[in-house]
Amino acid sequence: MGLFTPRRPPAATDAGARYHESTPVGIDIHGLRRRYGDKPVLNGVELVVPPGQTLVIIGGSGQGKSVLLRHIIGLETPDEGTIMVGGLASTDPAMRARYRVAMIFQSSALFNSMTVGENVGLWLVEHRVFPSRREVDAVVQERLAMVGLEGTASLMPSTLSGGMKKRVAIARALAMNPDLILYDEPTSELDPLVSDTISQVIVDLKARLHLTSLIVSHDLRMAFAIADRIAMIHEGRIIADGSPEAIRADPNPIVQRFIANQNPAPQQPHRP
Amino acid sequence: MNGLLVVIEQALRATGEALFLLAAAAWECRLAPLHLPKILAQMAEIGAATLPITAMISLFIGGVLSLQTGDALADFGIQGTLGGIVGVSMVKELGPVMTAILLTGRVGSAMAAEIGAMSVYQEIDALKTMNISPVRFLVMPRLLSTVVVLPVLVIYSDVVGWIGGGVVSAVNHRINIPFRIYMRNLTDVVDFDDVVNGLIKAMVFGIIIATTCCYVGLGTKGGPREVGQSVTKAVVFSFVLILIFDYIVTRVLFL
Numbered sequence: 472m473g474l475f476t477p478r479r480p481p482a483a484t485d486a487g488a489r490y491h492e493s494t495p496v497g498i499d500i501h502g503l504r505r506r507y508g509d510k511p512v513l514n515g516v517e518l519v520v521p522p523g524q525t526l527v528i529i530g531g532s533g534q535g536k537s538v539l540l541r542h543i544i545g546l547e548t549p550d551e552g553t554i555m556v557g558g559l560a561s562t563d564p565a566m567r568a569r570y571r572v573a574m575i576f577q578s579s580a581l582f583n584s585m586t587v588g589e590n591v592g593l594w595l596v597e598h599r600v601f602p603s604r605r606e607v608d609a610v611v612q613e614r615l616a617m618v619g620l621e622g623t624a625s626l627m628p629s630t631l632s633g634g635m636k637k638r639v640a641i642a643r644a645l646a647m648n649p650d651l652i653l654y655d656e657p658t659s660e661l662d663p664l665v666s667d668t669i670s671q672v673i674v675d676l677k678a679r680l681h682l683t684s685l686i687v688s689h690d691l692r693m694a695f696a697i698a699d700r701i702a703m704i705h706e707g708r709i710i711a712d713g714s715p716e717a718i719r720a721d722p723n724p725i726v727q728r729f730i731a732n733q734n735p736a737p738q739q740p741h742r743p
Numbered sequence: 744m745n746g747l748l749v750v751i752e753q754a755l756r757a758t759g760e761a762l763f764l765l766a767a768a769a770w771e772c773r774l775a776p777l778h779l780p781k782i783l784a785q786m787a788e789i790g791a792a793t794l795p796i797t798a799m800i801s802l803f804i805g806g807v808l809s810l811q812t813g814d815a816l817a818d819f820g821i822q823g824t825l826g827g828i829v830g831v832s833m834v835k836e837l838g839p840v841m842t843a844i845l846l847t848g849r850v851g852s853a854m855a856a857e858i859g860a861m862s863v864y865q866e867i868d869a870l871k872t873m874n875i876s877p878v879r880f881l882v883m884p885r886l887l888s889t890v891v892v893l894p895v896l897v898i899y900s901d902v903v904g905w906i907g908g909g910v911v912s913a914v915n916h917r918i919n920i921p922f923r924i925y926m927r928n929l930t931d932v933v934d935f936d937d938v939v940n941g942l943i944k945a946m947v948f949g950i951i952i953a954t955t956c957c958y959v960g961l962g963t964k965g966g967p968r969e970v971g972q973s974v975t976k977a978v979v980f981s982f983v984l985i986l987i988f989d990y991i992v993t994r995v996l997f998l
Contacts, residue, residue: 544872567874580869584857594873597880599777647873 490600495522495683496557496570496650498543503552504707505538512538514707515552525677525684527698529691529718531729535707536687537577540653543685544574556651570651573644577656579636581628581643588624591615591643614642617679618672634665641672645680652676654686658693670696691733695719703729761958764882765950768957771876771883778884785888789850793896796849797842801900804837805829805907813911813918822918826925827932829908834933834941835997838901840989843948846893847981851956854885855977858960859970867961877961886953893949894942901941905929940996947992948985955981 503516512535520526530536541547542554545561559566566572581590592611594600601607608624615621618638628636637657644652657673658666670693677684677697688694694701694715701718703711703726711721718726775782808829816822858881861867870877905926912920959977963969 541868546868546871572872574869574872576865576869578865580865582861582866582869594875597873597875 490648493571493648493680493682494557494650495681497522497524497683498651498685499553499555500539500543501553503539503542503554504550505542505547506550512707513542513549516704516707516709518702518709518712520683520685522683523681525673525686525697525699527686527688527694527701528704529688529694529701529729530704531689534704536689536704537655539704540574540655540685540687544572544653571647571649572651572653573647573649574653575637575640575644575655575657577659579628579633579640581636581639583628585628586624587615587620587626587628587631587639590628590639591624591646593643594647610646611642614645615639617645617676618642619668632665634661634668637661637669638672641669641676645676649682651683651685654684654688656688656690657686658688658690663692666690666693669693673697689733691730757958760962761954764878764958764961765886765954767878768882768886768954771879772887774879775883775887778879782884782887785884786892789846789888789892790896792853793842793846793849793892794899797845797896797900798903800841800845801833801838801903802907804841805833805904805909806911808832808837808904809908809911809918810915813915813920817917822912822920823924824928824932825912825918825920826905826909826928826930829912829925830905830929830933831937833901833904833908834937835993836941836989838897838904839941839944839948840985842897842900843893843945843952843985844982846889846896846949847952847956847978847985850889851952851981852974852978854953854956855960855963855974856970858957859963859973860967862961862963863966863970882953882957882961885957886950889953890946890949893952894945897941897945898938901938943996944989944992947988951984951988952981955984 498518498520500516500518503513504511505513514535516535516539518526528536528539538547542549543556543561545567548562554561556566556572557570559569581587582593585593588608588611589596591614592607595607595610601610611624612621615623618641620635620638620642623631623635623639628639631639641657654673657669661669673684673686674697676682686694686697698715700713701711701715702709703718703721703723705725711718711723711726713721719730721727809825812828813822813825816825816828858867861881867877867881870880909922909925909929912918912925913922956977959973959980963973
């Protein structure tokens with residue numbers, strides 16, 4: 472997806488007619504490799520995500536989780552390998568024209584000069600999905616309600632807490648009525664209570680919308696709570712892939728060490 | 744030697760990318776009517792931010808020009824020609840260049856900082872994931888607004904500079920030319936072509952400021968420190984390019 476590629480927004484009527492049609496799409500990744508300078512970050516990733524599945528990719532910091540997401544959404548171009556989203560290459564403009572792929576960034580990436588409502592409705596306005604502002608506002612209110620943020624449309628992002636910003640970012644993604652939704656560390660930098668709220672929002676959306684969801688996280692508590700399937704990435708490769716139960720029982724020592732580090736054994740209170 | 748080649752390669756690449764950005768933004772201008780509210784808001788912001796300071800600086804530039812030139816002319820008893828000299832200097836050179844430099848410091852730096860921060864905090868990536876062209880959304884409105892507003896500010900600067908020069912020529916006892924005489928000489932000497940050429944310069948400077956500041960902003964990577972460095976880089980590059988293109992445009996238009 473080129474920065475300088477000019478795109479004409481679709482006519483309001485075309486986009487409006489297509490808006491309510493959402494079809495979960497699958498992802499096929501084969502032999503994905505990417506280096507930054509001398510450092511290999513992705514080392515032959517093989518991953519297939521069927522339509523409608525919620526896959527959580529776990530792994531430590533710097534193992535290539537976020538880079539993998541950026542490749543899937545077409546923000547990066549692979550050195551080798553293929554990434555197909557709904558049968559179309561992720562870097563192919565036809566993929567973006569056909570499917571709506573939304574991403575929630577680790578930093579939330581809200582536009583600070585716009586209100587919450589303007590952030591959530593941005594895609595609808597820029598793509599002229601609806602002919603009137605009233606319909607845009609209705610969708611904005613509905614999406615904010617879905618993430619539990621009714622009545623916040625007029626607030627500025629700078630006045631929100633970290634957890635609220637994440638929920639606004641989710642509402643903004645939902646306003647696209649996406650076919651595929653990608654979450655980059657949705658619970659990072661949040662306390663456990665707020666993390667649970669975000670996890671619950673993702674679980675509710677999964678139940679209501681049956682979206683294909685791909686979530687990158689190092690938060691195992693959230694991963695086991697929301698995943699249909701978990702894959703672990705280590706040094707740019709998928710080293711374990713299966714149901715949450717299968718991952719818990721995986722004999723790979725790297726997987727077991729990662730799980731053990733995330734769930735330290737309860738310590739006995741110190742008695743003098 | 745290798746270091747020099749690397750610098751030349753980087754400079755050529757940056758020039759090519761900036762020209763490509765300008766071409767893409769110019770192409771997006773065809774959709775300007777769809778983005779009119781955003782463009783008008785940018786224009787209002789640029790105009791409101793720069794108008795008071797333009798007035799103050801232009802008043803003193805006109806005054807200083809009148810004081811120094813009038814003093815020299817008085818030695819030869821030809822201070823009656825002062826209005827024309829101040830008028831032409833403001834219209835052809837000082838108005839466009841000083842206003843462009845002012846706009847770079849006041850508005851260009853803000854453009855580089857805002858877009859740079861958006862790059863650093865993944866907002867540009869967020870736009871791309873929503874299939875919204877950053878060029879259409881961010882660069883085109885700024886380019887169009889700057890190109891339209893800068894000539895307007897230059898006209899304003901010219902007029903205020905003329906008035907500043909006239910006031911000084913009237914109150915300074917050594918120059919001592921009535922405001923009416925000063926203005927008559929000015930209107931006799933300054934013709935419409937001079938004004939138009941000054942406005943063409945202003946439009947060229949507007950393109951330079953918007954393109955340079957947006958290009959540097961979009962290329963920002965890292966954190967707050969890099970945003971600061973981008974602002975400095977954008978302002979310095981804009982100043983240098985304004986002065987280089989001032990010569991080129993003057994050579995093409997006036998000589």
